[in-house]
Amino acid sequence: MQLALARVLSTAVAGASLCLPGSGQADAAPPWFTDITEAALSGVSIQCGGAAKDWILRVNGGGVGLADLDGDGDLDLVVVDGGDAEAYRRGEPGPVPRVFLNRGDGTYAAAAGDWVLPRGSAASFGSGLALADFDGDGWVDLVALGLGPDRVFLNRGGAGWREVAPLPGSGAWSTSAAALDYDRDGHLDLVVVSYLVPELEEARRRSARWKGHAVMAGPEGLVPVHDRLYRGRGDGTFEDASVAAGFRPAVAGYGLGVITLDHDRDGWPDVYVTNDSTPNHLWRNRGDGTFEEVGFRLGVSHDASGREQAGMGVGVDDGAGLVFVTNFSGETNALYARTANGRSFRERSSRAGLAGPSLARLGWGTGFGDLDLDGDQDLFVLNGHVYPAADRAGTDTSYAQAAQLFVREGEQFRERALEAGPPRVARAGVLGDLDRDGDLDLVVTEVNGPVRILRNDAPRPAGARGFRVQPAPRAGAAAHGARVVVQTAAGLALERELRSAGGYQAAAPLEAHFGLPPSAAGALRVEVHWPGRGISVHTDVDPSAGALVVAPPTDGSAPGGGAR
Numbered sequence: 001m002q003l004a005l006a007r008v009l010s011t012a013v014a015g016a017s018l019c020l021p022g023s024g025q026a027d028a029a030p031p032w033f034t035d036i037t038e039a040a041l042s043g044v045s046i047q048c049g050g051a052a053k054d055w056i057l058r059v060n061g062g063g064v065g066l067a068d069l070d071g072d073g074d075l076d077l078v079v080v081d082g083g084d085a086e087a088y089r090r091g092e093p094g095p096v097p098r099v100f101l102n103r104g105d106g107t108y109a110a111a112a113g114d115w116v117l118p119r120g121s122a123a124s125f126g127s128g129l130a131l132a133d134f135d136g137d138g139w140v141d142l143v144a145l146g147l148g149p150d151r152v153f154l155n156r157g158g159a160g161w162r163e164v165a166p167l168p169g170s171g172a173w174s175t176s177a178a179a180l181d182y183d184r185d186g187h188l189d190l191v192v193v194s195y196l197v198p199e200l201e202e203a204r205r206r207s208a209r210w211k212g213h214a215v216m217a218g219p220e221g222l223v224p225v226h227d228r229l230y231r232g233r234g235d236g237t238f239e240d241a242s243v244a245a246g247f248r249p250a251v252a253g254y255g256l257g258v259i260t261l262d263h264d265r266d267g268w269p270d271v272y273v274t275n276d277s278t279p280n281h282l283w284r285n286r287g288d289g290t291f292e293e294v295g296f297r298l299g300v301s302h303d304a305s306g307r308e309q310a311g312m313g314v315g316v317d318d319g320a321g322l323v324f325v326t327n328f329s330g331e332t333n334a335l336y337a338r339t340a341n342g343r344s345f346r347e348r349s350s351r352a353g354l355a356g357p358s359l360a361r362l363g364w365g366t367g368f369g370d371l372d373l374d375g376d377q378d379l380f381v382l383n384g385h386v387y388p389a390a391d392r393a394g395t396d397t398s399y400a401q402a403a404q405l406f407v408r409e410g411e412q413f414r415e416r417a418l419e420a421g422p423p424r425v426a427r428a429g430v431l432g433d434l435d436r437d438g439d440l441d442l443v444v445t446e447v448n449g450p451v452r453i454l455r456n457d458a459p460r461p462a463g464a465r466g467f468r469v470q471p472a473p474r475a476g477a478a479a480h481g482a483r484v485v486v487q488t489a490a491g492l493a494l495e496r497e498l499r500s501a502g503g504y505q506a507a508a509p510l511e512a513h514f515g516l517p518p519s520a521a522g523a524l525r526v527e528v529h530w531p532g533r534g535i536s537v538h539t540d541v542d543p544s545a546g547a548l549v550v551a552p553p554t555d556g557s558a559p560g561g562g563a564r
Contacts, residue, residue: 031417032371032405033442033454040107040434040453041077041100046427048082048447051388056218057085057147057198059386060175060256061364061427061447063128065507066434067140067500069115070158071473074102075432075509076111077443079451080126080144088147093120097129097144106435106455114160117144117153124148128428128505132179132480134188135236138473143167143190145174145505150192154236164236172225173198178258178501180269181477182245183289184532187234188477189241191271193255194225213389219276224252227273227281229291232477246290253278257314257504260481261323261497263298265342267531269481272300274311274325274504297344300336304347309334313504315367317377318483319495321345324354326363326381326504329390329397333358333366333381353412354379357404360397362386365429365504369440370515371456373464375492376408380418382444384425400425403444419454428505433513438466438546440513463518467543469526470511471498472551479552483529484512489522516543526550 049058063080070076076099083094096117100108126146134141139155150170153161173195182189196219208217229247230238242248253275260269268285272295275281279301283291295301300323303309310328317324321338323345332355336345349355361383368377383401390399403426405418425447434441434453442454467486471479482498496512516524524541526548533552541548 029416031419032458033419034457035419035452036455037450037452041451044451045449046081046445049085053388054216055085056216057125062126062445063505064428064430064443064445065129065131066430066432066509067131069140070101074104075434076101077108078129080129083125088123088125091123094124094126117161122148128176129507130177130179131507132188132500134232136234136476143177145177147173150174152236167230167238169240175256176258176505178260180260180480182269182285186477187232189232190230191258192228193258193273194227196225196254197223210387211395213392215387215389219254224254226252227255249293256312259314259316259501259503260499261316272314274314277310279308280311299345303334312364313366315503317368318497324366326366329360329362333363357415361401364427365506367431367503369431371440372458373460373466373515374517375515378408379406382426382429430502430506430508432509461518465516465543467514467516468511468547470549472549475551478530478533481531485527486514487525488520490519492520
């Protein structure tokens with residue numbers, strides 16, 4: 001996040017020359033989301049150190065995740081709190097993740113009993129999480145990340161948690177995670193992204209300057225930590241496979257966000273990692289139990305001018321072949337588009353109208369979703385600076401910043417108002433249909449602020465509807481990375497990938513959501529391409545049902561894949 005002044009100026013000059021759709025103020029139309037936090041999740045907040053952001057541990061915020069934890073079909077909520085940085089320095093364990101169960105209408109109640117996690121025994125400071133069925137029993141489990149041990153909690157049949165051994169070798173600052181079956185052996189594995197070693201000495205905390213102002217140090221000048229690849233044993237425990245799988249670059253990055261994707265359509269899950277102030281990584285799965293890092297070669301590690309950026313959040317539009325990364329203020333957010341031959345990517349944020357609106361913002365959580373149910377994937381971006389000094393004159397930015405909504409219009413994105421109200425210091429965010437009315441709502445975290453529920457009230461034509469495809473509870477590891485293609489009677493084809501990684505310190509529902517415009521009336525054909533398990537085809541699907549539950553083919557075929 002700490003940038004050299006020349007780098008900021010060169011980026012700002014490049015951005016100032018842009019004249020693009022969406023590069024001005026947001027459209028004056030009413031906002032698409034309504035804040036219903038008071039009724040849906042009142043009084044829940046994230047603690048992330050004190051108001052003085054003079055230490056890097058105090059600026060990144062907590063995490064948030066959505067999944068059906070109790071098996072009632074609704075999306076429940078997990079919040080990972082940061083904590084008290086001074087308590088961490090004293091060696092005290094921090095707050096534990098909290099569970100909030102959906103009442104069935106998109107409002108939440110704090111879970112009790114065995115859903116309440118015990119405090120750890122070691123010093124800790126929470127960050128992100130993973131939500132997935134790691135022991136294969138059909139119930140969603142939890143891995144809680146942060147500075148300190150990364151703890152693993154197994155779901156007791158929808159009735160609470162049972163703690164098992166923490167991730168081996170954890171203790172560094174883990175930020176985000178992604179579940180995947182990288183070797184297709186039928187057991188879920190886990191990628192954990194790591195940030196850095198926070199410097200404790202007071203002298204290092206105040207050794208940096210930004211635009212003439214004293215600010216906290218980092219990440220440049222601090223020690224980065226290698227990301228880790230864990231091989232799941234199928235019982236909720238893991239072994240570190242990073243070195244054996246080649247998941248170890250020569251130089252570690254300052255990792256913040258992660259997402260899974262199959263960028264080359266070979267049926268093997270790849271991994272994209274956003275790094276702060278260092279090149280981003282794209283890990284290509286070779287299909288033999290190993291990875292190779294191809295980010296620079298494929299054009300997704302730097303900006304269009306070849307400069308490394310301060311990557312935070314990441315989202316993927318599978319059907320359009322897009323990877324979107326949020327970056328620091330003074331840099332533009334990056335939109336990497338797959339080339340026509342499918343072999344590489346090109347940075348296209350300026351052409352798409354996404355560069356100019358991001359220049360004065362510092363972006364974090366982001367994601368694609370069809371928010372107005374017109375068949376196109378739209379984009380949300382959460383913003384907020386790390387330096388309170390950003391409010392001072394001459395910085396060309398601010399500490400609190402408005403969230404952004406970009407509506408897809410053909411090959412362009414046009415900025416619209418996401419919500420009413422004041423700017424915020426936002427961090428993680430995740431989309432999900434909280435009230436099961438067919439559209440995607442948004443959960444947002446803030447630094448030292450509330451966890452907010454934003455209801456989707458986007459305008460849509462009469463007859464438009466939402467439709468989701470979700471794996472059966474015991475679909476297993478094959479559900480992660482499954483490619484879902486929905487075809488309408490009118491010839492519209494829509495594509496999504498099932499994933500639970502939510503980008504920046506977030507866990508997303510393992511559901512594929514589709515917007516169906518009025519022109520998509522009639523029965524649907526749904527194809528699910530299960531990695532290593534073939535294709536299941538569902539014809540004459542009634543879209544008015546709102547959802548389709550799918551499972552891998554049961555012809556006895558083995559998962560297949562690389563050796564362990």
